[in-house]
Amino acid sequence: MDINIKIIGLGGIGTMLTGPLSRYIQYMRASEKCMTFIDGDAFEFKNQDRQDFLEMGNKAAVKARELSEIFQDIIYEDISEYVTLGNIESIINDGDFIFLCVDNHATRKMVSDYVRRLDNIILISGGNEYTNGNVQIYIRKEGSDITPTLTAYHPEIERPEDKNPADMSCEELAQSEPQLIFTNLTVATIMCWAFYTIMTLKVEPTTSSEIYFDIETMSVRPTARLTKS
């Protein structure tokens, strides 16, 4: 078995994900283990309360370098670009296992629309507000949807009001709303649950294709929806 993981977005959620995921994959039985990090952003000190980088520079490149020194059974690659319509075909391939950890619905929409055209894909997408969030699991197999797309029940993703970072000005990029590290961590944790369920337990989570959580009420709730609504 080969393991080929792609993580799009190395912000609060992405950086929480890479360490535990790498440690787990390091000790999995597989002939080849590859993790690719994709992000066009650079680490900024203002995000140090949530994001863990040992040096300045592009997030994908820095994190790939850091982890390759610790987990030497894994081949790390980095793509120091935002995912756009111009490069998505070269980044995402049929059969990929993708963690989508971006901070905007515009990119979620773009990735969701693209992977629907592929025959086989596993897309784990996470997002949060300050103290609550959700993880969506989209699985497509041999040209058929096993679970709903990211947009099927979410009009705010189908018709995003925000922008892809590649389309934003420097001023727009500098603006960011505060986030809570524990919320990012919870999203990353649930994404790891999905990875474990699918890759190790070999179970397709059709009865929990979306998982919500709320830190304030200490609640977690999986939900099942039909692929055709």
Place this chain on the structure above:
Amino acid sequence: MNAKEMRECTVKELKSICKEEGLTGYSKLTKDEVVAKLIANNRKKTRQSKASIAPASGSGTTPASKGPLKDMSCEMESHKTGSKVETMITVSCGANSGDFPVCGRSVAEVSDFLKDVLNVSSLANGVVNGVKAAGSYILSEGDTLEFVKPAGSKG
């Protein structure tokens, strides 16, 4: 407490009574409006103690409003024993979920009544048994209702 006694209470005291009675939608009302709401609630309680409420029949119709959430019980008569059983339906939004006596109510009515309890956004779509449902859909025994919470935008 009769109307005269209610008018002798402060607004704060009246709203506290509303809370104890399980009423909703009173926080922004004037004193007269709160008194009227409590009087109406007392009358409904009196009526309910004398009669059972039958479920609405057929889908695609919106039954007449029956008042606050706790008055929305739907009693189904068991054919075997003749006893009346209150039918609860699981309603959820995001990580929050609960069982409520909303059988026979439309999705739109339930959204309005539970918006504060479950923090339902006015933009949330209703999904019944995993399928998108119109606001006019009438809930029946065995249904589960979810108001789809918008996805987290940040990361």
